[in-house]
Amino acid sequence: MEHYPVMLNESLDWLNVRPDGVFLDATAGLGNHSRAIAERLVTGRLVMHDRDGESLEQARGFTADYADRITPVRGRFSELRQTLDRLGLSKVDGLLADLGVSRPQLTASERGFSFMNDGPLDMRMSREENVETAADLVNFSSEEELARIIRDLGEERGNGRKLARALIRARPILTTGQLARAVMSSAGPRTGPLHPGTKVFMALRLAVNSELEEVEALVRMLPSVVASGGRAVVISFHSLEDRLVKQGFLTHARGGRARILTKHVVRPSEVEVRTNAASRSAKLRAIEIV
Ligand SMILES: C[S@@+](CC[C@H](N)C(=O)[O-])C[C@H]1O[C@@H](n2cnc3c(N)ncnc32)[C@H](O)[C@@H]1O
Structure with a gap:
């Protein structure tokens, strides 16, 4: 690659x-x-x-x-x-x-960073590091915590709470494809140049890897x-x-x-x-x- x-x-x-x-x-x-x-x-x-x-x-x-x-x-x-x-x-x-x-790292489906290639929702930059994966964050964080991550790290000022609620409704979310679909269900179909999942994926990636x-x-x-x-x-x-x-x-x-x-x-x-x-x-x- x-x-x-x-x-x-x-x-x-x-x-x-x-x-x-x-x-x-x-x-x-x-x-x-x-x-x-x-x-x-x-x-x-x-x-x-x-x-x-x-x-x-x-x-x-x-x-x-x-x-x-x-x-x-x-x-x-x-x-x-x-x-x-x-x-x-x-x-x-x-x-x-x-x-x-x-x-x-971004495109290998098994690393779980990409909504373009379906794979396990991991997103750890290093698979040797014993840190929470994106699946851990999405499935076990409170609504407040998820909303904060999406708002602050995805710079989704207005939509943090709404997106967090959609993720919680869609639990369990184990793959990048499931996450992308959960985001789409809240954000609606793509209208601008960015896939609606871009900012949520970015926010989770920044959070997982500190x-x-x-x-x-x-x-x-x-x-x-x-x-x-x-x-x-x-x-x-x-x-x-x-x-x-x-x-x-x-x-x-x-x-x-x-x-x-x-x-x-x-x-x-x-x-x-x-x-x-x-x-x-x-x-x-x-x-x-x-
Ligand atoms: C954009 S890539 C570097 C590409 C490289 N300059 C090249 O052209 O081949 C960024 C790399 O930084 C590593 N990285 C990101 N954050 C890091 C951190 N906090 N500590 C050490 N490595 C990190 C990632 O694992 C990734 O391999």
């Missing part, structure tokens, strides 16, 4: 990869960005990190030509400080985070994991994530811990959006630690 790397050249430029540096790809995915970083290293090293062991295995295969300079490691952003300590690294010279899920908490933790810890003069580049696809990145960078800049390099958010080129529609909502921001 292909996954086009998003803003590959832009990421490498903003990251300023030095041939002798130690770099961290916090979101290895299929290893596209990792491979491009490793290609530019001579005496340097790349820590190739992901919370999903299955993705990490694929990334390991895709970067096998550069295995001598790559350390693959599984972990979550929120555990990054401990992960680096375990590797004997105090800080890295640059960090890249290309947030969200990869195309194979994605916003993870991004917040990552941005907060940047000065303690990236060396002075080193850079951090973050690509986000969701407005709630981008807001956290922007606010976190501003807080570091105001506190004298970092300099914001991207005065304006960087967007993919028209050519990239034309060849890879999934890149259209990407936003890249970069800082340099002082």
Whole structure:
């Protein structure tokens, strides 16, 4: 399964990869960005990190030509400080985070992220993590809790309560297809460009994986994991994530811990959006630690 790397050249430029540096790809995915970083290293090293062991295995295969300079490691952003300590690294010279899920994670029916392919309602980014699945949330949360998730994480301000009620009526919901049908029963047939299920699926995915908490933790810890003069580049696809990145960078800049390099958010080129529609909502921001 292909996954086009998003803003590959832009990421490498903003990251300023030095041939002798130690770099961290916090979101290895299929290893596209990792491979491009490793290609530019001579005496340097790349820590190739992901919370999903299955993705990490694929990334390991895709970067096998550069295995001598790559350390693959599984972990979550929120555990990054401990992960680096375990590797004997105090800080890295640059960090890249290309947030969200990869195309194979999103489209594999057995991972349960997609309403296009019917599968078990899972949505865990890592099947090794012992966290609640989307089915657990949908079937066992209270109406208030479900409404809050849909309203706050799906940005469905007006419809949270109505959609939560429809999900509760349709219980048990065990597959992505059943969830999509339950949402449709409340929202009605598709009228705009978005499938009515898009926002509910997104909200559940963010909740299952504590994605916003993870991004917040990552941005907060940047000065303690990236060396002075080193850079951090973050690509986000969701407005709630981008807001956290922007606010976190501003807080570091105001506190004298970092300099914001991207005065304006960087967007993919028209050519990239034309060849890879999934890149259209990407936003890249970069800082340099002082
Ligand atoms: C968009 S994909 C990265 C794609 C990769 N840059 C490429 O081009 O091949 C995002 C990856 O980040 C991982 N990820 C998301 N949140 C994470 C977290 N909190 N900690 C570690 N990895 C995470 C996902 O498992 C997924 O593999």
